[in-house]
Amino acid sequence: MQDASSLPENLTILGPTLLSPEQLDAFVRTVHPGAPKLGSYYSHLGGYYGxxxxxxxxxxxxxxxxxxxxxxxxxxxxxxxxxxxxxxxxRGASFETAEQGVLAHLQHLYAYATEAPLPDHYPLVDPRFDLVNRGSAPTWVDLNGKWAVPGDTYGQSIVNLYGRMLQFATQE
Structure with a gap:
């Protein structure tokens, strides 16, 4: 597993998922024990969309x-x-189920990360997919000022949090 301190600032949105669903859920529950168990959705659907x-x-x-x-x-x-x-x-969009909410999140990321057509196994549930400048943010840091405004360090915050998740997983 990659060392958290060696994460590149230009970490791409597209790529492999390294942490297991159980590791994802265990990490979040160190801060919020009542957090929903969404790791399996992020792992499975993330894999589908790359x-x-x-x-x-x-x-x-x-x-x-x-x-x-x-x-x-x-x-x-x-x-x-x-x-x-x-x-x-x-308050933004609402989704009927937890899985649909994760699906919308990943579809929104897909829109930012690539100009490729959205794979069609799942229906489009992201209501803002067509509003995204397709392919404009292939890396997490590229989301600065796009996903969150002004969001000058938005992507860095995500990559840093991911680094803490990797460290947690190696200590389990």
């Missing part, structure tokens, strides 16, 4: 404050990426 599901999970942790929902998005929305939440009282 997205680093474990880093996307780190993004979800960042967006939801370890699934404690201290911002405008509420847990009942199953919106783990803050899709459509623009601040104030604009």
């Amino acid at each position: 997205i680093r599901g474990d880093v996307a999970y780190a993004q979800a942790i960042h967006e939801t404050d370890y699934f404690r929902y201290t911002g405008v998005v509420r847990s009942s929305q199953n919106n783990y990426a803050g899709i459509g939440a623009t601040g104030g009282e604009v």
Whole structure:
């Protein structure tokens, strides 16, 4: 497993998932024991889309404050990426199930990461997919100012959190 301190700043959104679903869920539960178990969705669906599901999970942790929902998005929305939440009282999109929320998150990342057509095994559930400048953020740091505004260190925050997840996994 890659050493957390050697993570490149230009870590791509597309790539392999290194951490297991169990490691993902165990990490988040060190901070929030009541966090939902979403690791299997991020691992499986991340693999389908060719997205680093474990880093996307780190993004979800960042967006939801370890699934404690201290911002405008509420847990009942199953919106783990803050899709459509623009601040104030604009809570963003809602998804019927946890799996659908993860699917929307990964589809949104896919739109940023590549210009390739969206694979069609799953229906498009990301309501903002067509609003993304396709392929404009192939790396996590490229999401700065795009996913979160101004978000000058948004991508770095995700990569750093992922590094902590890798360290946790090696200590288990």
